[in-house]
Amino acid sequence: MHVGLVLPGWVPTEGFPAEAMRQHPIWRWFIGSDRGVAEAIVDCAVHKRAERYSPRYYGLAAVVRAVAPGLVRAALDRSS
Numbered sequence: 001m002h003v004g005l006v007l008p009g010w011v012p013t014e015g016f017p018a019e020a021m022r023q024h025p026i027w028r029w030f031i032g033s034d035r036g037v038a039e040a041i042v043d044c045a046v047h048k049r050a051e052r053y054s055p056r057y058y059g060l061a062a063v064v065r066a067v068a069p070g071l072v073r074a075a076l077d078r079s080s
Helices: 018-021 034-046 055-065 069-079
Strands: 005-006 052-056
Touching: 005 034, 052 055, 052 069, 055 069
Parallel strands: 005 052
Antiparallel strands: none
């Protein structure tokens, strides 16, 4: 038996249409797709990956959080 975790980012759905994000040139880059999430699920299942981000570049945030948790915490504290 294999258990894998797919971690999707912002994906436009009926519940989260993300219209304002799609209009903004910078935020548009952060939006994933339903196809990308489906591909991540298949990739996780077929290749027995423990974890898969969709879009893939969201994995960079996890790496930064693991390598420099204090830096991430300080950045988040400043933003709130």
